[in-house]
Amino acid sequence: MHPLIAPLEGTLIVSCQAYPGEPLRDPATTAQIATAAQTGGATAIRAQGLEDIHAVKNAVDVPVIGIWKDGTDEVFITPTLEHCLAVLDAGSDILALDGTTRPRPDGRTLTETVHALREHFDGPLMADCDSLDSALAAANAGIELIGTTLAGYTTTRPKTTGPDLELLTALAEHLPETSALIAEGRIHTPTQAAACREAGAFAITVGTAITHPTTLTTWFHDAITRA
Known part of the structure; x- marks a missing residue:
């Protein structure tokens, strides 16, 4: 097991992301939130976007899991080899990318993308998967970290209210x-x-419930107004 992965066992990873147009959508703010999460016990930070990855990497002492959400196609989480290399150049210690079996914008398969990445990067990869089949395929491609990130967000599985424990x-x-x-x-x-x-x-990995005050406020607002 890669030395960056072993310390993560039994721990909390915090995803620090803000959406375009939101008040917290600023790399410096993201870095502050990431620092607060590390202080609270996060053993790794997941960050989105090249500027945020760079800012978070300079702010924390734990591994940074980098992604780049881009495009309107079905596959938009670090969707191409070009995106992957840019995320690595931004300072990611671990690269996360779409791990589903859907067609990718650059025409490469996930396995082909992994093989090309290994010419540049020997660190851990994380696959954001949506099903058992995609997870097994990602593992077979040599990806070390398998996430349930996309379960319920594609047509392969129904969207559960909470985490997909099944x-x-x-x-x-x-x-x-x-x-x-x-x-x-x-x-x-x-x-x-x-x-x-x-x-x-x-x-x-927990994101919204820790780092997204807009959504948290909505949860409380909706509960109160329904009462």
């Missing part, structure tokens, strides 16, 4: 021992995070 359980059973299973997606409470660990997750 998928996590299946992945924990079927993934090879060389793969580290990362629970990610709709983990909104500490109880849900613990349930993901109990279902077999190697580590848990």
Whole structure:
């Protein structure tokens, strides 16, 4: 197991992202949020966009998992080899990319992308998957970290209210021992995070429930107005 991966076992990864047009959409702000998350115990930070990745990398002492959301096609999380190389150049310690079996904008398969990346990068890769089949294919392609990031966001599985524990359980059973299973997606409470660990997750990534005050405010606002 890669030395960057082993320390993540049984820990919390925090995703620090803000959407275009939001008040917190600023690399310096993202870096401050990432620093606060590290202070609270995060063992890695997931950051989106080249400027944010660079800013976070300079602000924290834990590994940075970098992605680049781009385009309007179905595959938009670090969708091409060009995006992958740019994310690495921005300072990512771990590169995350779409791990589904859908066609990629540059015409490469996931396996072809991984093979091309290995000519430039020997660090860990993370696949954002949507199903058991895509996760197994990503692991077979040599990707070390397998995330449930896209479960419920494609046509392969229904969108669960919270984390997809059924998928996590299946992945924990079927993934090879060389793969580290990362629970990610709709983990909104500490109880849900613990349930993901109990279902077999190697580590848990939480984003919105920690780093997105706009959504958090909406949750409380909606609950109050419905009462």
